[in-house]
Amino acid sequence: MIRYEAQNGIAELLVDNPPVNGITDELLDELMARLTQAGADPAVRAIIIGSAVPGRFCGGLDLRKFSQSSPAEVHTVVGKLYHRLFELQAGLSKPVIAAVTGAVRGGGMSIAITCDMIVAADDASFGYPEMEIGLLPSIHYLHLPRIVGKHRAFDLLFTGRVFGTPEAVSLGLVSRTAPASEVLETARELARVFVAKSPELMRLGKAAFVRVNDNGYRSGAASAVDLVATVFGTTDCREGLQAFVEKRKPVWGQP
Secondary structure (H helix, E strand, O other): OOOEEEOOEEEEEEEEOOOOOOHHHHHHHHHHHHHHHHHOOOOOOOOEEEEEOOOOEEOOOHHHHHHOOOHHHHHHHHHHHHHHHHHHHHHHOOOEEEEEEEEEEEEHHHHHHHHHHHEEEOEEEEEOOOHHHOOOOOHHHHHHHHOOHHHHHHHHHHHOOOOEHHHHHOOOOOOEEOOOHHHHHHHHHHHHHHHOOHHHHHHHHHHHHHHHHHOOHHHHHHHHHHHHHHHOOOHHHHHHHHHHOOOOOOOOOOO
16 A cells, blocks of 8 residues: 655655555555655665655545544544554655645645645645535644644635645745656655754754643644544444435535
């Protein structure tokens, strides 16, 4: 599910779980294992997370699989996505760059925002559609207001509307842009800048940067995981997921 290649000081991790790179327990385990591998390799100085699936960075949780899961099972998976992945990334002494092409939604936004920088295709699209399918983008209640401000975050999280790269840039979500065919190479060029720097200074600098920007993230992440598990046990969540699987509009508020 994760294609891994390391050369010239750069490790590339390309998610390969067609058709939409849906997030599963297995995918998260492999992603974290590959990040750990890159982090432990002294020859690797920078890491890129991208997609091997055309037109998709990550479509979020694999809802067909999770529609049959229990709240406890969901708690485990979301805990990996919201908490353990962040802790792993925060503890890496090397910068991690998200190379975003195509659509990124829901849990895919979590993966991208956990990275240190985001390079996006000019025609990439972003969104938080969780409420449309009976879920809540709870971790982004913590992430997003810090990046774009309270009122703009509420707009994106509660309308669930899709927005493009130009707006993502204006909001401060995206670091750099490039044509879709050049995104990975642009990320590599940026990674080469980091590779040329002192690894010791990068380690100390990143640790300090993460520490001063934590702002209670760890405690907030735990609450976000609990909220998703709670929501997953509700009638409306089950209806939303069933409607998604059946490709129909959900009927909210049924007994």
